[in-house]
Amino acid sequence: MKRAFKVTSGTELRCLGWRQEALLRLLENVLAVGENPDELVVYAALGRAARDWPSHDAIVHALKTMREDQTLLVQSGKPIGVLQTHANAPLVIMANCNMVGQWAKAENFYRWEKENLICWGGLTAGDWQYIGSQGVIQGTYEIFSRIAERHFANDLRGRFILTAGLGGMGGAQPLAGTLANAAILTVEVNQASIDKRLKNGFLQHQAKDLDQALAMIAAAQQRKEALSVALLGNAAEVYPAILSRGVVPDIVTDQTAAHDLVYGYVPAGYSLEQVAAQREADINALMDASRRSIVQHVEAMIGFMDRGAVVFDNGNLIRTHAHQGGVARAFEIPIFTEAFLRPLFCRAIGPFRWIALSNDSNDIRVIDDYLLQRFADNRIVSNWITLARQHVPFEGLPARIAWLGHGERTELALEVNRMVADGRLSGPIAFTRDHLDAGAMAHPNIMTEKMKDGSDAIADWPLLNALVNCASMADLVAIHSGGGGYSGYMTSSGVTTIADGSAAAEQRLQLSMTNDTSTGVMRYADAGYQESLDEIAEKSLPYISLPRGEQR
DSSP: OOOOOOOOOOOOOOSSSHHHHHHHHHHHHHHOOSSSSTTTTEEETEESSSHHHHHHHHHHHEEEEEETTTEEEEETEEEEEEEEOOSSSSEEEEEESSOOOOGOOOHHHHHHHTTSSSOBBEEEEEEEEOTTTTTHHHHHHHHHHHHHHHTTTOOOOEEEEEEESSTTTGGGGHHHHHTTTTTTEEEOOOOOHHHHHHHHOOOOOESSSSSHHHHHHHHHHTOOOOEEEEESOOOOHHHHHHHTTOOOSSEEOOOTTTTOOTTTOOOTTOHHHHHHHHHHHHHHHHHHHHHHHHHHHHHHHHHHHHOEEEEEEEEHHHHHOOOTOOOOTTGOOBBBBBIIHHHHHHOOOOOEEEEETTOOOOHHHEEEEEEEEHHTTTTHHHHHHHHHHHHHHOOOEEEEEEEEEHHHHHHHHHHHHHHHTTTTTSOOOOEOOOOTTTTTTTTTTTTTTTTTTSSSOOOHHHHHHHHHHHHHHHHEEEEEEEEGGGGGTEEEEEEEEEESSSHHHHHHHHHHHHHHHHHHHHHHTTTTTTHHHHHHHHHTTOOOOOOOOOOO
């Protein structure tokens, strides 16, 4: 039977309460905006909303029939049971793709995935928090803005950004680049992905070949005009070709699915059909081919860096695989978090999100108006909300994202809960955030690379964050692992809390929003970052400070 993937509108409930209904609508939403919903894939090749269709259907049944004093357990996308807890407990607790250290290897993941024993949560896919490309657009725009601030006198007009990948994550790059006023060229191997971005307005043009692409970019630079261009090709071949011509972009990155050497990255010289065939014939041979291709890809990126380009890893582990393939200098390319965003994370300023569960886009506009008035002096927030209203279309349930920090998230959530209660909004609002948040991720090659105290690989922090959010009565709490090749590169936590206008929701929002960001500030304070210590002093956070030389 062919499934329909659509979002639910209005305020009629199919569940026993709004909290359960909200989580059901969020599950529907990630499939409605997903890359391959027929296979339950939301994004990133294998980031699934549920392990399989029987598991999905059982989750839906549980959400429709469970009471508020019960908790649904989900293990790697499969519902395990509904436990009797209490009305202040989370409704859903889930753990996705967590493997024991010595066994956390890509080959084990692929084997267990084929045996239907595990699935990858893909950060916000598996815990139903993905809001379409908007979240990635904002994050990518923030990176480009910080680069402009640091390297280009806060102005990317006349600047050339080279990148690759137009999938679920990378598809945001062209729009983010033009919003930052740059000329951006994105290389993509799949024509269908280019067509999708042209259709939804994230991409302006497709060039017929490299000559035309570079000419279009050069003309836009000359005019200091924002422009986005796609080129059908393989970045491992196109990047070296651009380098050999002596063309040096101002900024170079990549957002292909390099984290996945089997289902994501397409090696140079392979068609999509050849990749699919090799995947069935010999996974290890395909992984080797992908790694060899990534070596060429990253060597060209290093070549651009040596010629003066600002080059960075955008979080897809391309450097990791290149280093494994023999590129000794791979980690000379900085990761975007440590290079550009860490001062924000030190104050728990990160990608915060809210979703209009009634499917009424006016609810988001009402919240926008409040933000623009209340946070008028917050340049990051006011600038993004203004741009998003003009240029970023809603996908699925109307949603918005903004980089809000400690205290700000709580203030917004409580005001929105009041808006729901007094009828200014047509229905409840779900609050969530990216897993790439201050206290929510340990990833030594992305979020926690080069921590001041050397605590890059210590995963206690996201685990504590999840436990704190359970204790703080959030509606959904998740612990995910995985990363490069779905092995043990990362541990992260996700959280969702529903503003339904009730006094109980006010308490849940007060505790979960405040304690979630508190753990983020404390994580960086513990690593010795002055910005976090300043935040603690300014906002009187209950941090236990020990002299660093006396912690043993």
